[in-house]
């Protein structure tokens with residue numbers, strides 16, 4: 001792996017604008033199971049109903065009762081999210097942002113771990129489980145700060161119905177996040193893919209767009225994925241193994257420049 005890390009570090013320091021796209025594989029080492037693939041939650045339990053958003057729209061109070069007192073699988077998921085802490089790979093990625101090497105993180109994860117690790121520029125495509133969002137104006141507030149004395153809770157700005165910021169099946173990606181992802185992808189001349197096969201849209205479109213702009217793709221992950229063939233450079237290792245080594249290799253190059 002070391003040679004692949006050194007080469008990846010050479011690429012990163014030579015690029016103008018690096019964006020990192022992360023998926024479920026990023027968080028596995030923090031104890032959060034992926035949804036798809038081996039060991040995946042949907043693989044074990046079957047795909048959830050695809051009309052979750054329609055059910056929220058039809059009965060927002062019922063949606064909130066389930067959110068406040070989740071049962072079964074959803075309770076397990078919530079407890080796992082609450083127990084999860086950033087691992088060394090998350091911390092290394094935050095360090096790469098502080099160094100000005102990684103400009104933005106786009107993540108498919110809802111677990112808040114990039115922010116907890118210290119990343120500031122984070123676009124959460126599928127939302128963040130610690131937040132709630134108004135479906136009308138998009139205002140977000142902390143889940144703890146939502147007044148649930150009458151259901152569904154309403155937005156303090158516009159009186160729209162609030163829901164969890166987590167994007168459910170059938171729900172459109174929030175416009176503000178979608179715009180940030182498009183802007184960042186348009187600017188990127190390099191994209192690091194960590195723990196994602198970029199299989200699910202819209203994330204699947206981002207690396208393809210970077211390639212169209214003659215950008216460079218670096219994949220970090222333990223296994224061959226659907227997108228490996230498109231990548232210019234591959235580091236075979238987990239996020240918690242590879243990202244700290246990559247951060248060190250980048251740091252030594254930046255030190256030499258000074």
Ligand SMILES: [Zn+2]
Nearest residue numbers: 134137155158
């Ligand atoms: Zn609102």
